Amino acid sequence: MFYETQHLVIIQQEMKKTSSSYESIYEVVRCIPSGKVATYGQVAELAGLIGQARLVGYALYRVDMKSSDIPWQRVINAKGEVSLSPFRQGTDYVQRSLLEHEGIQFNANDKIDLKTYLWEPEVPL
DNA sequence: AAAGTGACTGTTA
């Protein structure tokens, strides 16, 4: 997709894929720089969990704001929008607010231009 | 133990 296969191999070797532990996911999210965003699928891929975007969403749901060392707000869906959910109790608005504070702009359709803001990892961590 | 449910996504129509 966006990365050299070689890079993926390296990253996957370093990240443990202990299912039921979301450490690899959190590790990737921590690498997203301020002012950039990553998609759920992208994070899953980098964490060695290809095709399991939903797992990333679930992992972030567990963390949410309790852990301040994880920039959870920088993960959005593939359409470039903040994923909404009735269970988020307004934290979706908080997410948008945090991103705008980092300099990310939303267009008239409440979407983020991925061409401009999508995180493109250097080789590797 | 089986079935339902999501902070998802690529494909198909």
Add this chain to the structure above:
DNA sequence: TTAACAGCCACTT
């Protein structure tokens, strides 16, 4: 362009 679908898998009932 948008929308429905089918995979996806940990968790909860």
